Amino acid sequence: MEEQFIRDRISRLREDKQVSERKMSLDLGHSTSYIRSITSGRALPSMSEFLYICEYLGVTPMEFFNEEKSTTLTQQKAIDYIYTMSDEDISLMIGFIERMKNADK
Incomplete structure (x- = not known):
């Protein structure tokens, strides 16, 4: 660098x-x-x-x-929490996020 x-x-x-x-x-x-x-x-x-x-x-x-993709501090905080979660909980959270995105359409 x-x-x-x-x-x-x-x-x-x-x-x-x-x-x-x-x-x-x-x-x-x-x-x-x-x-x-x-x-x-x-x-x-x-x-x-x-x-x-x-x-x-x-x-x-x-x-x-990494100039190509921007991560806010709030997003980084969410990512940090994800690292502490089980795969099952992460799958549930992904389902929740997908549901929220579909509700916006």
Whole structure:
């Protein structure tokens, strides 16, 4: 994975959120130039800072690297619950979701 991808992705997600580099830097608890130093190529965030940046931008780390399919934090929370469920319960939930989708038609 290229470092430039990370820089560009942070910039695009920040712009989508309509937040300036300065505001994002301050909101993350850093100096006013923190995000600018990342996007300009002078620095890269640590892993813990990267996770915090993802949370701030409202994306999961998986979504950060997968531009094709977007997963909201709410959807990710549902997915996390699914991992704890039995196959039988998941099948019931799928049936419920299909029923709800068919009711919308």
